[in-house]
Amino acid sequence: MGAAGSSVLARFRLPTQSRPGWLGVAAVGLAAVALGAVAWRRARPGRRRRLQQVGTVAQLWIYPVKSCKGVPVSAAECTAMGLRSGHLRDRFWLVVNEEGNMVTARQEPRLVLISLTCDSDTLTLSAAYTKDLVLPIRTPTTNAVRQCRVHGLDVPGRDCGEAAAQWVTSFLKSQPYRLVHFEPQMCPRKSHQLKHVFRPSDEVAYSDVSPFLILSEASLADLNSRLQNKVKAANFRPNIVISGCGVYAEDSWDELLIGDVELKRVMACSRCILTTVDPDTGIMNRKEPLETLKSYRQCDPAEQKLYGKLPLFGQYFVLENPGTVKVGDPVYLLGQ
Structure with a gap:
């Protein structure tokens, strides 16, 4: 034997x-x-790896229109291009100017006051003191497809029509704007062309560079302990907020397992003036919490080629294995 x-x-x-x-x-x-x-x-190639629970999913957020109000959800599908819940997909709508350049809360802070919701066949734009605009969920194929410019890269978007353009323009009251929608058959942007640390296969529609941004409640609480005027997670627009972990624990999470979903960390998120927009008032103060973050979350000099001189807060992840995540799911660190 x-x-x-x-x-x-x-x-x-x-x-x-x-x-x-x-x-x-x-x-x-x-x-x-x-x-x-x-x-x-x-x-077998997929043999189970060592798991260590590092937290719990506390919040899930989808931001249908780039820079507009987020939608909290209790469960979401994790796709290669971000969270999805029914017809709501993360940053699949975009406000552009007449030249096709993206418009965000950096230029128009009051964008954070606009919300977009979907039901079975309609799309609704809403804002305070403004009549709701109801549009068909499927933009007519007769509408023009525009080439838009997002962080220096061209990406298509189907124009949502004159009614949507007039509604956004009327609310912002500065210059003519249009609303466009990224459709599944369209060619997305390559994250690798923006930051070399991403894989050539990583793609996004109108997100800055990554399909997933993760932040911990502990890190937000630590920042707020240094601020006179407290801020919310909404200032930083994370997709997944984790509870039950240490301060800045997310900085060291290389691979996570949430349900069947596997996520891989790529880089930290460098923070800009958009974080100084109050998500409840749409007012930009141009200082906090950015100035405080600069005092203790600056990157190392060796990393300035990747991050510039902006402070780091939250971590960018990409998808390794798709599935569904839910609020309350345990979050595991994948070991070898």
């Missing part, structure tokens, strides 16, 4: 000496099954 067979028999407290015929056959059969199971576990 050999040494391996003997060790398996010993593990099951079956001696290797001569036994009655039926018991000998049973022992050999049991040893073969055990050896086969061990060999299969070692050979």
